[in-house]
Amino acid sequence: MARNASLSGFPEWLPQERLVELHVLDTLRRTFELHGFSSIETRAVETVGQLLRKGEIDKEVYRLSRLQEEEPGAGADAKSTSDAKADAALALHFDLTVPFARYVVENAGYLAFPFRRYQIQKVWRGERPQDGRSREFTQADIDVVADGELPFRYDVELALVIVEALSALPIPAFKLRVNNRRLAEGFYRGIGLADTAGVLRSIDKLDKIGAEAVADLLKTELGATDSQARAALALASIRTEDTTFVEQVRALGVTNELLEQGLSELEQVVSAAASRAPGSVVADLSIARGLDYYTGTVYETVLVGHENLGSICSGGRYESLATKGNRSFPGVGLSIGVTRLVSRIVGQQLAVASRSVPTAVLISLADDNSWPQAQDVAAALRGRGIATEVAAKAEKFGKQIKYADRRGIPFVWFTAEDGSHQVKDIRSGDQSAADPASWTPPAEDLQPSVVVAPGAP
Amino acid sequence: MARNASLSGFPEWLPQERLVELHVLDTLRRTFELHGFSSIETRAVETVGQLLRKGEIDKEVYRLSRLQEEEPGAGADAKSTSDAKADAALALHFDLTVPFARYVVENAGYLAFPFRRYQIQKVWRGERPQDGRSREFTQADIDVVADGELPFRYDVELALVIVEALSALPIPAFKLRVNNRRLAEGFYRGIGLADTAGVLRSIDKLDKIGAEAVADLLKTELGATDSQARAALALASIRTEDTTFVEQVRALGVTNELLEQGLSELEQVVSAAASRAPGSVVADLSIARGLDYYTGTVYETVLVGHENLGSICSGGRYESLATKGNRSFPGVGLSIGVTRLVSRIVGQQLAVASRSVPTAVLISLADDNSWPQAQDVAAALRGRGIATEVAAKAEKFGKQIKYADRRGIPFVWFTAEDGSHQVKDIRSGDQSAADPASWTPPAEDLQPSVVVAPGAP
Structure with missing residues (x-):
């Protein structure tokens, strides 16, 4: 790590x-x-009695108590003897087998x-x-x-x-x-x-x-x-x-x-x-x-x-x-x-992971008032399963591209004043016309993928 | 419920x-x-000090202690004063905002x-x-x-x-x-x-x-x-x-x-x-x-x-x-x-949910020795994303069908001695020849789906 x-x-x-x-x-x-x-x-908790039934080492168990309570055992019904109380006290499960056994019986x-x-x-x-x-x-x-x-x-x-x-x-x-x-x-x-x-x-x-x-x-x-x-x-x-x-x-x-x-x-x-x-x-x-x-x-x-x-x-x-x-x-x-x-x-x-965010495309803003139109483009892309973010401010394009680069977003989308669209692969610099209703990124860029590192043993 | x-x-x-x-x-x-x-x-736990930082009602908090330990505060570094110890004691988080704030800072x-x-x-x-x-x-x-x-x-x-x-x-x-x-x-x-x-x-x-x-x-x-x-x-x-x-x-x-x-x-x-x-x-x-x-x-x-x-x-x-x-x-x-x-x-x-199990098909067994061949059929179906179980025993077909019915599995697969295959929709009773390499259930039966109940308000 x-x-x-x-x-x-x-x-x-x-x-x-x-x-x-x-x-x-x-x-x-x-x-x-x-x-x-x-x-x-x-549930994450079992009664202490249930957890220790099979004789597991009890040292490993985290018991719960309510912060403001004197007596531990929050959540379980009070019983008459203090042994029963200790049994009914709650603790975090230490495996999934003991809880599963209880679930099956119940x-x-x-x-x-x-x-x-x-x-x-x-x-x-x-x-x-x-x-x-x-x-x-x-x-x-x-x-x-x-x-x-x-x-x-x-x-x-x-x-x-x-x-x-x-x-x-x-x-x-x-x-x-x-x-x-x-x-x-x-x-x-x-x-x-x-x-x-x-x-x-x-x-x-x-x-x-x-x-x-x-x-x-x-x-x-x-x-x-x-x-x-x-x-x-x-x-x-x-x-x-x-x-x-x-x-x-x-x-x-x-x-x-x-x-x-x-x-x-x-x-x-x-x-x-x-x-x-x-x-x-x-x-x-x-x-x-x-x-x-x-x-x-x-x-x-x-x-x-x-x-x-x-x-x-x-x-x-x-x-x-x-x-x-x-x-x-x-x-x-x-x-x-x-x-x-x-x-x-x-x-x-x-x-x-091939990138750190789910986002495939950042829709850039030419001016602050175009945010609603940018949302329309984003909605069209998301409708085809393409994870998309919209820039929050119409900063200089260089800054918007830098934002995408910093987050690992591979594509930036531009909409011109005349309503035409372009999309840029910011890794290669390739830029071309694109239609919000049909453009799709290459399959390997659609979602982050997890790949075995080339040098891995 | x-x-x-x-x-x-x-x-x-x-x-x-x-x-x-x-x-x-x-x-x-x-x-x-x-x-x-x-x-x-x-993580599910925060220090008590962190959880109470924003002044939330501490009564709601579940504190942890190790079952065999006198002093609560398992897991946190021991500090010199008992106040510091209480602060460093561990408790379960009560929301995801306080832990997120800590995560962002760290x-x-x-x-x-x-x-x-x-x-x-x-x-x-x-x-x-x-x-x-x-x-x-x-x-x-x-x-x-x-x-x-x-x-x-x-x-x-x-x-x-x-x-x-x-x-x-x-x-x-x-x-x-x-x-x-x-x-x-x-x-x-x-x-x-x-x-x-x-x-x-x-x-x-x-x-x-x-x-x-x-x-x-x-x-x-x-x-x-x-x-x-x-x-x-x-x-x-x-x-x-x-x-x-x-x-x-x-x-x-x-x-x-x-x-x-x-x-x-x-x-x-x-x-x-x-x-x-x-x-x-x-x-x-x-x-x-x-x-x-x-x-x-x-x-x-x-x-x-x-x-x-x-x-x-x-x-x-x-x-x-x-x-x-x-x-x-x-x-x-x-x-x-x-x-x-x-x-x-x-x-x-x-x-x-439209059914209670992921399974779409049960591969039945004509005799106990055909289990490996049944696994081959199952592997072919799973390769196309069809959730498949194989019967464990060659019980009477009626019993195998009943098993599928009880579990809510819609299809049962039969392989005859001559190697030919049939698949039966046990809801309708329809049965027809099928090829393990190409048969696919209707899209709505591929996986359990969750549907709004017709009578729901």
């Missing part, structure tokens, strides 16, 4: 940078809608299942800001959620949708890394390690502390034997862009029913991706997604050459997103870190 | 209602961009002035929720701000832009009521009432307490004589859709330089509006916009037949939006209450 945010962790964009963000958001929306996902938004009677939704909103976490991590950031989520049972095929479909969405963005190549909890858990059980959650937590640290330290953890904390630790690490080292991971796992000689189910599921995802989107999906058996409540497929995504940014898109399958009485709502979904992506695009100028 | 929000004051929309909101937001964005306004967003070196921006974001106020007033709501603001001097013509332009934007929405007829602070202040001074702010505050109560009570206020609280009170009320009773208000004011026999300037300014706005957008703008000399910091033109908007909703779009001219050293940034702008409008549209079904 050229500038620092005036409040650390709360990035803001200049108009030209915002065009890059808008392009990313529009592209995601379009892809999601083409795949039949409906837009929803949820509106189950009004939704057609399997319900496909996308949700693009800001979330807040009171974490220490660093490169790729803000306190306020935008997420773009897609999920499919069923009432009762959700066919596995959706795990395959969502991988394909997200690959299509990310491929349409002005970003470097990416790898969607896929694993399967059943595969991993079945394997650990098959080698005699019963605390599968504990093993996953240790394996999740591979990138940070390395294989040897993970082996130590497995042995000291989980009582694994040397050969069990070696087997767990061998599984985590498997990485293939096709379905050959299946043979590699089988070669480790472990048999377990859950492992077989996981292998078959992961094979379906990778096989479909290898044929429909070759090179973008990897079976990566080290992916654990430590704290999350996934039960099957898990996804993570890195930008090639920008691995230090962390995952730019993660998700998975959860057997029970929410429950309502005896109904259970399983789902599968992914979340794109829009702000993380846009910060990197803008910060390293991986892509730039 | 069909349902009540689960948290009072925090409305949430069902997918079909959200389509109405999206249509409103897309329409506003398109209009603003056609007029050369650039999109920006500001980024003045990067912006081309006059800077034209639109900003569509949620804001939060801890007020008592009621019809037309939420605690979380979306505003859509446009402003033009200059570095130094902003020609009056922008006051005229912004009225025209906002009339065009509102006219494009699926809402009943509206009236943009315009007045001018200079006109009112000059008049009050001309009749010998020096406390013009006091008079404005009293006149602002006209709608609520009536003319007689306002006259009493003017006399008892401001020491006005009977004839001064009558003159002030006579001015406030003037309302014309053309520039005849000028004669009516002159007929009251008051002369004052500021009054003349205000008359001339208001005349320019109303004259342009009467010729370019007849019937949508009214000179209404009772509009005071009590607490706001406007210095010239003031705007307010009511929906005809929905006056009880309050103003759906307000704004005005401020001589100094912000200052930076000896630089001053005057501006003029308006803010549309999107949530207020959408709540009314949805609540009274003034307009509805």
Whole structure:
């Protein structure tokens, strides 16, 4: 970024940078809608009780209070005990999954299942800001959620949708890394390690502390034997862009029913991706997604050459997103870190907007009284989708052209006293007669476009 | 609304209602961009000191604290005194003007002035929720701000832009009521009432307490004589859709330089509006916009037949939006209450979405193994902008059609074993041969559209 945010962790964009963000958001929306996902938004606040239900680290949560109020908890109904009050107190959501689960339960009677939704909103976490991590950031989520049972095929479909969405963005190549909890858990059980959650937590640290330290953890904390630790690490080292991971796992000689189910599921995802989107999906058996409540497929995504940014898109399958009485709502979904992506695009100028304003044409004024006629010309152009401004004062033409140049407006329009019109491309200096009823700028000048920078890696 | 929000004051929309909101937001964005306004967003939080700088009622403000923190003020740099700490504490913004002013000052070196921006974001106020007033709501603001001097013509332009934007929405007829602070202040001074702010505050109560009570206020609280009170009320009773208000004011026999300037300014706005957008703008000399910091033109908007909703779009001219050293940034702008409008549209079904999902076509499955071929058909359709879903399981065709029907998807696609394709309009039952490479639904079925309900007032 050229500038620092005036409040650390709360990035803001200049108009030209915002065009890059808008392009990313529009592209995601379009892809999601083409795949039949409906837009929803949820309120920015949840009750503290709702947010902490799944045991997330509560340190990250921003709680609200009314400035003039002694007791926090504005907006929620007062309850009798102070515990209940604390639960009902309001806080900003830290992701879009918890609010979506509440929304599904509250509106189950009004939704057609399997319900496909996308949700693009800001979330807040009171974490220490660093490169790729803000306190306020935008997420773009897609999920499919069923009432009762959700066919596995959706795990395959969502991988394909997200690959299509990310491929349409002005970003470097990416790898969607896929694993399967059943595969991993079945394997650990098959080698005699019963605390599968504990093993996953240790394996999740591979990138940070390395294989040897993970082996130590497995042995000291989980009582694994040397050969069990070696087997767990061998599984985590498997990485293939096709379905050959299946043979590699089988070669480790472990048999377990859950492992077989996981292998078959992961094979379906990778096989479909290898044929429909070759090179973008990897079976990566080290992916654990430590704290999350996934039960099957898990996804993570890195930008090639920008691995230090962390995952730019993660998700998975959860057997029970929410429950309502005896109904259970399983789902599968992914979340794109829009702000993380846009910060990197803008910060390293991986892509730039072709101009900083929507305006294609400035209608100049020959004299102050011609403003109404200038508005007529502008209205004619806008009627054909051409973004147009009218000069506010009849300054010298040179000054009006300079104004357009300063704002990055490519064309200036002149109307002579005799009512004839001319339009000038102020970049080339080319000027020619033009008719307000028919003139159109070249397609590439109609709207600002976002283009991958030529030098971008 | 069909349902009540689960948290009072925090409305949430069902997918079909959200389509109405999206249509409103897309329409506003398109209009603003056609007029050369650039999109920006500001962070949701400001420091408490910044928010209270203009003396807004602090009761409305939601302050943030980290859940695990004793001291509020997360995110801001610690300062030495506790007053400074309270100032630096973070709170949610309650409008988009205060954040915009900060943004302009912080980024003045990067912006081309006059800077034209639109900003569509949620804001939060801890007020008592009621019809037309939420605690979380979306505003859509446009402003033009200059570095130094902003020609009056922008006051005229912004009225025209906002009339065009509102006219494009699926809402009943509206009236943009315009007045001018200079006109009112000059008049009050001309009749010998020096406390013009006091008079404005009293006149602002006209709608609520009536003319007689306002006259009493003017006399008892401001020491006005009977004839001064009558003159002030006579001015406030003037309302014309053309520039005849000028004669009516002159007929009251008051002369004052500021009054003349205000008359001339208001005349320019109303004259342009009467010729370019007849019937949508009214000179209404009772509009005071009590607490706001406007210095010239003031705007307010009511929906005809929905006056009880309050103003759906307000704004005005401020001589100094912000200052930076000896630089001053005057501006003029308006803010549309999107949530207020959408709540009314949805609540009274003034307009509805033609279907609840983006999907136009469901590709059915003859057998489970044909899913990859179905994805090929879907990809071909999506390539031409047709939103398409693929069935997840090869259930009986009747069940697959029922699924489409339940979700409101108009077309179901069938691929026979011999590779031939048929598409069925499940509303009419019409079925015919189709080619994935060329078939297109009728234009009105391509995307969900938002249409004004036939019975809407």
